[in-house]
Amino acid sequence: MLIFPVFIPQKGCSFQCVYCDQKQFISVEEVDFTVLEKQIRQFCSKNINTHKQIAFYGGTFTGLTLSQREKYYNLVRPFIDNKTSIRISTRPDAVGYEDLNWCKNHHIKTIELGIQDFSDVVLKASRRGYDSKTAIEACFRIKQEGFELGVQLMPGLPGSSPSSHRESSGTLQGVLPDFVRLYPLIILRGTPLWTEWEKGYIEPLTLEEAINICVEYYDIAERNNIAVIKTGIPSLGKNSEYVGPYHPAFGELVKGERLIRKIEAEYKSGDTIHIGKNEISLLTGHQEYNLRKLMKRLDLNYIKLVAGAVKIERLLNK
Ligand code: SF4
Structure with missing residues (x-):
């Protein structure tokens, strides 16, 4: 509409x-x-x-x-x-x-x-x-x-x-x-x-x-x-x-938090995390606010995300 x-x-x-x-x-x-x-x-x-x-x-x-x-x-x-x-x-x-x-x-x-x-x-x-x-x-x-x-x-x-x-x-x-x-x-x-x-x-x-x-x-x-x-x-x-x-971008932060909760619920230690192509920006946008939040939530200092052909790896300086 x-x-x-x-x-x-x-x-x-x-x-x-x-x-x-x-x-x-x-x-x-x-x-x-x-x-x-x-x-x-x-x-x-x-x-x-x-x-x-x-x-x-x-x-x-x-x-x-x-x-x-x-x-x-x-x-x-x-x-x-x-x-x-x-x-x-x-x-x-x-x-x-x-x-x-x-x-x-x-x-x-x-x-x-x-x-x-x-x-x-x-x-x-x-x-x-x-x-x-x-x-x-x-x-x-x-x-x-x-x-x-x-x-x-x-x-x-x-x-x-x-x-x-x-x-x-x-x-x-x-x-x-x-x-x-x-x-x-x-x-x-x-x-x-x-x-x-x-x-x-x-x-x-x-x-x-x-x-x-x-x-x-x-x-x-x-x-x-x-x-x-x-x-x-x-x-x-x-x-x-x-x-x-x-x-x-408050709405994006809310959608990002929903995605983080979904990943958290399915995550097994050491896993590469697979997300949808259209979900990447929810984690990487806004100075990677949600990506850093996800890493803290999973207690990771290194993360590997795969979204279709796109691979993202990050090391968090704690
Ligand atoms: S919040 Fe109150 S003052 Fe503002 S537009 Fe609505 S009814 Fe009017």
Whole structure:
């Protein structure tokens, strides 16, 4: 599925969530409709025969007034056909039956919910403004009304713990969305959470903690046929200041950790390790971060990997 993203930074949001500053991810605040229309036309004409969606991200689409929604809809309506539909992202407390009816009548096929966590402890500590019941009900309502459902989760929010992660993973398996996005919390300067971090009230996850939690979610998603379409936040603005487990290739680190666990489980002492050709970069990319991790995990100072015709040997200076 190809996506053309239209960002509506924090539009339709009833308040600013403690960790959120969408404006740090994108450079424009106001959508220029003339430019957008031209870009969407180009995108659609280049991909006539491909399934694609025009997606409204970065705000609460169903929190917009009806006239605001119509304005966005009218922008994209000329491009809707049997291969082109609309995707929106919104909050679980902003999708009642009336909103879903509106969506049905306006070519919206996919709804992504910024759930962030299914644990009440976390939702309360993070001041999300809704509880787990509201989040779960919204998921089932969206599915029952025939939409494709995406769930966004944010490990590492205030109040989270191994037990809240277990609770959230368990609920995810009950809800069974079509796909998930995993965005470990990054604390951005300028957000209310930054102030709390400066006062020492919260501590972000380390990179390894965030990777491990996402691997667990990934495994659960795979076992339950839930697609993981994104792991890690999009790139930050040049001048963004942050603390937390941000890495430009976070998704690759998560896939690499999954591969390491698989190798570890099958490894017999002295073995040459065979991996798939498309798995090499997971170990050798990013200054061989995962390759060094694998060697440490297997307690090796020499490793031999074979991927098809490619052979890799490394000596680790301990
Ligand atoms: S609802 Fe979403 S976009 Fe709006 S402030 Fe909260 S996290 Fe940001």
